[in-house]
Amino acid sequence: MSPVHWLFGDQLGPHFTATAGGGTPRDTRWLLIESRSVFRRRRFHRAKAHLVLSAMRHRAADLGASARYVAAETYREGLEGAVGDAPVSVHHPTSRAALALVSSLPQVTVHPARGFLLSHREFADWTARQRGSRLLQENLYEHIRRAHDILMDGDRPAGGRWNLDHDNREPPPRGRDTLGAPPPYRPREDEIDEGVRRDLDRWEREEGITFVGRDGPRLFPASRREALAALDHFVTHRLAGFGTYEDAMLAGDPVMSHSLLSSSLNLGLLDPGECVSRAEEAWRAGHVPLNSAEGFIRQVCGWREYVWGLYWHLGEDYRHRNDLRHTASVPTWFAELDADAPAARCLSTVLAQVRDTGWTHHIPRLMVLGSHALQRGWEPTQVTDWFHRCFVDGYDWVMLPNVVGMSQYADGGLMTTKPYTSGGAYIHRMSDLCGGCRYRPTDRTGERACPYTVGYWAFLDRHRSQLEGNPRMSRAVHGLDRLGDVAQVARAHRAAGDSPP
Structure with missing residues (x-):
């Protein structure tokens, strides 16, 4: 048999x-x-x-x-x-x-697991060699680069630095609605897609299974052939422009120069090794700058491997970490992807992107969606579940460390050295999302007070005792002493409750 x-x-x-x-x-x-x-x-x-x-x-x-x-x-x-x-x-x-x-x-x-560069045993061996309680992503990234000879010149990193992230934080070009990158690869639907859509319609109609969001034409690869085509298209046409504006956001250009390969990797249609190899080959051939190749490679063999390893290493109890003691429920408007509910243009725009496509890149996820949840004090397991359900590349292993650890700082700094949240000034600097908004990113009080600016200072005030000893947060926390209106800001934030900003 x-x-x-x-x-x-x-x-x-x-x-x-x-x-x-x-x-x-x-x-x-x-x-x-x-x-x-x-x-x-x-x-x-x-x-x-x-x-x-x-x-x-x-x-x-x-x-x-x-x-x-x-x-x-x-x-x-x-x-x-x-x-x-x-x-x-x-x-x-x-x-x-x-x-x-x-x-x-x-x-x-x-x-044994497949689809990753490191086995469970190799990750465990790496953790055993680390000093102290911190398992730093940068250390794992360097280890993988050395072990797999990725973007190396002998025993040194190509270009002399392991991480070129400092070169990849430019705000978007002012006065432009789009980055101007070639459009991403998009697949064509076939009879299999038609059959899936009929079945989903029947489930909703007859079996009481419900969904959120919109299901338009399929935007991401569903076969090995499509995934390889998407990888080739990205490396050939879009990778060169990826690095510099990796952290930027534009309302009219949600994909920028991002690869859109995360869903293909997480479905197992692509192997991380082949993605990394293609990017390095493009750099060595002189087709893309080093900061773009390294930025993409770090996403694949740095952060992705780190999150995968931590998911298994940290254990099931990590799911329930809530060191900031946030207990508010995710409100209905957010859960239902009601992009028309918030007046804040950044949140409305990003929520509409999720509603329409099931995807946004990492900065809207972290600094718009996740930051708002953190400022409002939403319960971390509910936020994790929302990201898992609403993103085409979301799986338990992906979202648990990314949301509990990085986005919601619910592990008290085990995974990151500071909470990732900001006032409206960051969003204004890194995007065009503040243009045409009813709020002003600099205002803390009044009718035009930016909900992110209000939320940021209210968050620092609420968690001052936990954050003032953090070297990366102490200056910001002590900035509360210079604000004569912090009590008013905190009251305004509490009064907002779970209403859309």
Whole structure:
């Protein structure tokens, strides 16, 4: 009897079906299970549901007769109906819940994880060598660069510096609505997409499964062929302009020069090694500047590997960290992606991007969406769940460290050295989102007081005792003493409650 290997919906690239030696096993049968209960438990963005199901069905079609695609209420039901109690193998899943499931099934053998540059053992070995309690991303990034000979000149980093982030923080060009980058790769829908959309319509109509957001034409790759085309297009046409304005925002140009490859990486359609190699080759050939190549490579083999490793290293208790003791619920307008509710142009614009596409780049996520949640004191697990559900590239392993640790500072500084929040001045400097807004980024009080400026000072006032000893925050916290209206600002912020700004 041919062996059966189970492919989860984020294990869809050829590196999940290859043998350890890189070949393709001829007699293996591939099993993909579409579980409706996943969509009952969480109210996902419809574009995300569409992308995941389309990608799974495209992979089954690519595998042909050797694949069996099962639609069931649960994974257990699908597995029992497909193979009974026959032995099945699977690569280490990407979530603790999925790992608990496969580990509870006696017939399932779990193989090591794929889709990352470091194995669990290699990450554990790295953590054991670190001094103190801090596991710094920069140290892991350097380790990976050395171990995999990425962007190196001998034993030194190319260009003499490991991190060129200082060169990648320019505000957008003033007076321009767009960065002027070539448009990103966009796939074309096919009959598989039509079938997915019909099924989602039926689920909503007949089975009570509901979604948030809009499901327009699919914007992200759902097959290996599309993902490779997207990678090639980015490296050839867009990578050169990526670095300098990596942290900038423009209302009319939400994608800027970003790669839009995160969903393909997190579905397993692309392997991080091939993305890194393509970027380095482009730099060595003289086609892109070093700061752009390094910035992209750091996202893939620095931050992505760091978040993946921390997810498993920190344990399940990390999910419930709430060192700032934030307890407010995510309000309905935010949960429903009601971009018309807030008057603040930056928040309305970014929320509309999420509503319409299920995606924004990392700065709107961190400094507009996450910063607002942090200032309002929303409960971190609810914020994590919202990001997980509403972003096409959102998975438990992605969002748990990114939101709990970086965005909401709920781990008290275990992952980052300071809370990532700011007043309106930062948004004004790094974007054109303050233009035409009813609020002024410099105003703390009055009818035109910027909700981010009010929220920033109210946040510092509320958590002064916890933050004043932080070397990176002490100057800002002590700035409260120079404000004669801090009590008024704090009252205004409390009065706002969960109403849209």
